[in-house]
Amino acid sequence: MGKVAAAIKVMPQDPEIDLDQLQERLEQNLPEGAKINGFDRDEVAFGLTALIPTVIVPDEAGGTEAVEEAFQGVEGVESVSVEDVGRL
Amino acid sequence: MSEDKPHQNLAVIGHVDHGKSTLVGRLLYETENVPEHVIEQHKEEAEEKGKGGFEFAYVMDNLAEERERGVTIDIAHQEFDTDEYYFTIVDCPGHRDFVKNMITGASQADNAVLVVAADDGVQPQTQEHVFLARTLGIDEMIIAVNKMDLVDYEEGRYEQTKDEVEDLLNQVRFDTDSVKYIPVSAFEGDNVASESENTPWYDGEILLEALNNLPEPSPPTDADLRLPIQDVYTISGIGTVPVGRVETGVLNTGDNVSFQPSDVSGEVKTIEMHHEEVPKAEPGDNVGFNVRGIGKDDIRRGDVCGPADDPPSVAETFQAQVVVMQHPSVITAGYTPVFHAHTAQVACTIESIDKKIDPASGETAEEDPDFIQSGDAAVVTVRPQKPLSIEPSSEIPELGSFAIRDMGQTIAAGKVLSVNER
Numbered sequence: 001m002g003k004v005a006a007a008i009k010v011m012p013q014d015p016e017i018d019l020d021q022l023q024e025r026l027e028q029n030l031p032e033g034a035k036i037n038g039f040d041r042d043e044v045a046f047g048l049t050a051l052i053p054t055v056i057v058p059d060e061a062g063g064t065e066a067v068e069e070a071f072q073g074v075e076g077v078e079s080v081s082v083e084d085v086g087r088l
Numbered sequence: 089m090s091e092d093k094p095h096q097n098l099a100v101i102g103h104v105d106h107g108k109s110t111l112v113g114r115l116l117y118e119t120e121n122v123p124e125h126v127i128e129q130h131k132e133e134a135e136e137k138g139k140g141g142f143e144f145a146y147v148m149d150n151l152a153e154e155r156e157r158g159v160t161i162d163i164a165h166q167e168f169d170t171d172e173y174y175f176t177i178v179d180c181p182g183h184r185d186f187v188k189n190m191i192t193g194a195s196q197a198d199n200a201v202l203v204v205a206a207d208d209g210v211q212p213q214t215q216e217h218v219f220l221a222r223t224l225g226i227d228e229m230i231i232a233v234n235k236m237d238l239v240d241y242e243e244g245r246y247e248q249t250k251d252e253v254e255d256l257l258n259q260v261r262f263d264t265d266s267v268k269y270i271p272v273s274a275f276e277g278d279n280v281a282s283e284s285e286n287t288p289w290y291d292g293e294i295l296l297e298a299l300n301n302l303p304e305p306s307p308p309t310d311a312d313l314r315l316p317i318q319d320v321y322t323i324s325g326i327g328t329v330p331v332g333r334v335e336t337g338v339l340n341t342g343d344n345v346s347f348q349p350s351d352v353s354g355e356v357k358t359i360e361m362h363h364e365e366v367p368k369a370e371p372g373d374n375v376g377f378n379v380r381g382i383g384k385d386d387i388r389r390g391d392v393c394g395p396a397d398d399p400p401s402v403a404e405t406f407q408a409q410v411v412v413m414q415h416p417s418v419i420t421a422g423y424t425p426v427f428h429a430h431t432a433q434v435a436c437t438i439e440s441i442d443k444k445i446d447p448a449s450g451e452t453a454e455e456d457p458d459f460i461q462s463g464d465a466a467v468v469t470v471r472p473q474k475p476l477s478i479e480p481s482s483e484i485p486e487l488g489s490f491a492i493r494d495m496g497q498t499i500a501a502g503k504v505l506s507v508n509e510r
Contacts (some may be wrong), residue, residue, distance in 0.1 A: 004181045007161035011319050011331070038160050042333060045360030045376025046323045054161045059104065063185030064123060065496060079319050079389065081431070082189040086164025087179040088152045 003061045005037070007084040010071055012080050015047030017076045023051055033058060033068040046084050052083065057088065090251070093169065094304050097196065099226065101176045101201035101217040102162065104404035111203055111274035112166065113151075118296065119168040126151055126409065147249060170300035173385060179216075184413045187498045188428050188491040194333060194372070197221075202253070202294075204244045205235040206271070210252040212463060219411045219465065220508070223259045223503045224483035227305075229257075230268050230298045237273040241286040246271045248379045255294040259445060259465070268298045285406055286354070307371045313337030314479070314487050315369075315393040316430035322369040322384045326358075330387055331433065332375045335486040339369040345379065346399035347387045348476030349510075353396040354379040364393045390432030392477040392487065398488070400477045403470075404510040405439060410502035417460035418446070425494035430487055435473040442467045480504050 012022060023039055032035060040052040054068050070084050071080045116122045130255040155164070166177045178197045180190060190196075199222050201462055221229060232254050240243040250269045257264050270279055271287050272295055278284035279294045293301065312373060318332045330347075339345070346353040359377040361365050369375040392400040401443050412419060426436040445465040446453035460466045481488030492500040 003156065004186065005155075005161055005164035012169070014409050015323065016322065025181075037158065037225050040160050042374065043363040044374055045327050045363060046321070046326055047363070048321065048323075048331065048376060049363075050374075052161075053376070054164075056156060059181045059184060059186075060182050061183060061215060063181075063183060063498070064494065065185065075433050076194075078321075081318065082192070083194045084185055084433075085181060085189045085193065086161070086166060 002059050003049050003056050003088045005086055006055050006057060006067070006082050007016060007040070008055055008064065008067065008071065009042070009083045010051045011044075011078040011082050012051070013078045014047065015049075018051060022074070022076050025076070026051065026071055029070045029074050030055075030068070031070045032078060033074055042079050045066045056088070093172060093174050094199045095174045095176065096097075096302065096305060097178050098175045098299070099180055099197035099200040099221065099224075100203065101180060101200055101221060103205070103208070103213040103217075106203045106205040106208065106214075107439045108179070108189055108203050108209075111181065111201070111232060111234060111272070111280075114274045114277060114280050115177075115295070116166055116168055116389055119170070121166070121168045122151070123154075126154065134367065139381070148373070153281050153468055170296055171386055172300045173302070175348050177300065182337040185498050187220065187413065187501050188493060191489050191491045191501060192428060192430060196224060197226055197366060198301070198387045199230070199309045200226045201217075201230045201232055201299075203232050203234050204253055206249050206496060207235050207238045209249055209255055215252075215256055216413060218256055218262070219260050220501060222262060223481075223489045223501050225481075225489070228264065228266060228302055230295070230302075232274070232295060233269060233271045236271045236278060236287065237276045240277075241271070241284075243287075243289045243466050246290075259320060268293060270295050270298060280340055293455045301368050308336040308486065311336035312398055313339055313343070313345070313394050313486055314484060316432070317387060317389055317391045317393060317489070318431050319389060320384055320387055320452050326378055328382050328384045328386070329376045329378055330391075330393065332374075332393070334369050334371050334373050334486055335374065335430070336371055337394075339375065339377065339440060341367055344396040346396040347382070347391040347393050347443055348400040348477040349402040350387045350391050351400075352382055352386045354381040390430075390434070392430065392450045396446045401507045402475050402477050402510045403472055403507045405469055405471045406478060407442070407467060407469050408490075408502045409465065409505055410462055410466050412462050415499045416495075418461045425492050425499065427476070427490045427492055428474070429476070429478050429490035432476055434476045436476070437471045437473060438468050439471045475510065478504055478507060480506055
């Protein structure tokens with residue numbers, strides 16, 4: 001099986017959250033076997049900005065679940081959702 | 089790529105060994121979308137090893153390595169164009185656990201190419217992918233009967249494969265009139281970009297023609313507004329701000345909107361997108377908005393925002409067609425896994441298994457079966473354990489499909505046939 005790229009949208013708990021620090025915390029909490037290639041930022045509304053890391057995971061059991069769960073537990077994260085997936 | 093042609097998301101689906109990657113590689117190559125240096129590199133390596141020929145799967149491997157070095161999600165999407173369209177290939181992951189993401193994700197495929205190998209015919213994964221394509225709201229499907237070179241371009245083998253696929257499409261009630269079948273060899277290039285001399289018995293469209301002639305996808309702006317809520321914020325100076333992506337219809341400032349199942353309503357004061365105020369939001373737009381008179385605790389993630397005079401449906405029960413993808417034992421009435429639909433995650437009980445469908449004929453195989461298991465398609469009646477807003481797939485497909493998860497796995501996917509409203 002190959003690898004899958006997933007764009008995972010991470011919403012901060014409020015507009016005041018430091019996104020650079022949040023980005024670091026997400027990197028530190030990445031589960032084994034997953035890799036972050038880069039971050040996009042999506043300005044949403046009323047000062048809220050989403051971080052959208054592109055995460056590479058193996059195309060196997062569990063999918064993006066482990067990454068979603070890990071990100072959900074990171075301080076300052078309101079919600080985590082997978083926007084897009086595709087095979088590499 | 090410039091913006092002068094309409095854009096289509098194209099899913100390439102089919103059984104794991106039927107040549108999806110090779111076909112994608114061939115399409116990119118024939119439309120001159122494989123970077124020159126990748127081809128050169130491959131030719132050099134092939135010559136060193138004394139191998140001739142041009143193996144697209146190998147080129148695709150090289151492309152994969154190259155793409156993995158890229159930074160954002162664009163690396164996972166390959167693009168090519170025809171006279172009419174720009175296509176982005178949505179290359180669906182093989183593992184079933186990604187199905188949830190395909191159902192709840194943002195970039196859904198408009199149309200699909202189903203790859204079926206002439207030397208292998210319809211396989212369980214072919215069946216699963218066709219069902220998923222239907223569930224994901226794909227309208228048009230082109231069937232590439234691939235690996236014709238391996239069956240000596242025999243018309244009989246092509247017809248046989250075509251018949252098998254037709255049975256399968258009938259089963260999921262795909263409108264087979266508009267489906268096109270094309271005998272191809274992705275490996276040799278037959279009937280992809282030019283008519284093949286090896287299939288004189290075939291006089292239909294070749295693959296790139298068929299892609300070029302697909303109908304233009306229309307954004308669902310005509311439908312009623314449906315905006316599933318992803319998060320709810322309190323922003324100082326503004327008040328309560330729900331955030332989400334418009335699935336169907338249009339959200340305008342001044343609209344009177346209703347949130348279901350929380351069952352509150354109010355007037356839209358302001359809408360922001362990309363931190364700028366906008367008068368309206370359309371399908372695909374990610375927005376935050378502010379509604380007069382609604383507090384942070386009045387609404388929650390999983391609510392669906394719609395017009396107040398025709399609010400989103402809330403299901404007491406609903407009937408759905410499901411396909412069981414993986415389950416260690418059997419599913420019986422009373423089973424209560426978690427349903428993932430739009431932004432909602434709600435435990436739902438499968439109240440009854442109404443009928444099982446025979447994959448070969450598409451007809452009812454058994455009324456009221458005692459159980460269903462992996463590989464089965466069935467019609468079931470479902471009772472959400474908490475209020476859930478969901479719509480019949482025939483009316484609003486964007487809000488009518490779901491994935492079923494249990495034990496850390498995606499065990500089934502389905503689409504809503506009818507909703508018995510609360």
